[in-house]
Amino acid sequence: MEIKIMKNILDRNQNKANEVRNLLVSKNIVMVNIISSPGAGKTSLLERTCEHFGTKFRLGVIEGDVTTDRDAQRLKKYNIPIVVINTEGGCHLDSHSISKVLDSFDLDNLDLLLVENVGNLICPSQFDLGETFKLAVVSTTEGDDKPAKYPMLFRDARAVLLNKIDLIPYTNFSYTSFRNDLTAINAGIPLFEISCTRGDGMDDWYRWIENQILSPEDNHDSVR
């Protein structure tokens, strides 16, 4: 009974996600659904990325949070359009809330829409938002076992950002274990080893996301 209800919820989410995806494809907009644990560094990644691309591309941000607009406040200085979705306790964004807030953006003047999902490694990976692709962010201080223990996201993501590599010397994080587990789940997935606070590895990430922006027609996850 609960399984049937969950299927109905997911089906309705999928229908709306397909609408969102078709709209974004028609407007040549790349939308990235950024998913991580709380505190893995999604907002720091947005800060770096908005700073780097703020004049080169037309950016927009959707900030998903259980409550507060703290993350959005951190991004105000970049003068890009930001919309906050407070889920009021909800553990993930869904395609209906994304569809509603898309009206707030000038879709004819937008290249890249960065969606910071609610901090949660599980539920957000089950809800298609109509994104071009999912991006997994994971930090070294969470331990090297996250791909094995939370495989859904790492299976579905287009790329993985391993953040906080500057803190590795102070932890027992093993690159080898992390990479082996990730490869077992999603062989060949691009992996960027970065430090958003110190700036390590950001250039490779910028190059990769720029390629996604410049050829959006090749890059949309197929409409399901």
Added chain:
Amino acid sequence: MEIKIMKNILDRNQNKANEVRNLLVSKNIVMVNIISSPGAGKTSLLERTCEHFGTKFRLGVIEGDVTTDRDAQRLKKYNIPIVVINTEGGCHLDSHSISKVLDSFDLDNLDLLLVENVGNLICPSQFDLGETFKLAVVSTTEGDDKPAKYPMLFRDARAVLLNKIDLIPYTNFSYTSFRNDLTAINAGIPLFEISCTRGDGMDDWYRWIENQILSPEDNHDSVR
């Protein structure tokens, strides 16, 4: 419609949680529902706590995980009864799964049952397991804004463990911000500042949890 369904699910969970709680009270068992983000240090806390109390009290562990038994494997060396609940994608434990696995323990020979919930700061806090109390674990590397951004858990918990204080020198974590936010949500809640890897602050935690074990009749969250 979705709200009504969620209410039914929560009502059924609550009924079973009340049963579990009554059973635990009758057996003088303290059950701790340990909740945190992925990688905040729940399993490391269990390792330290099992090592410390392994001969003094009769312990048991329930390991909740989306998949794998990796956390349970880490605890095998303590020779205490451990049961793994794999949620197969589910984002939290519920009282029905706890009720089922309680049969695996010898409840007449158990003082402290430590439940490691699924790594998730949101959903587990909505589901009463029948625990004596909830324990919030949060790590400094997640940032100082977690109580403000995920208030539900910090409002309901009996105590907060702030883990990974050994890593503070390498982060921008602010004790003042953290404490101010926590106090605004739950003034007077016991806060233990610890490092499970280095051992800092563990003695205060051991003393506190020992007090909970020695007088369980005063400590059960009231049956709702």
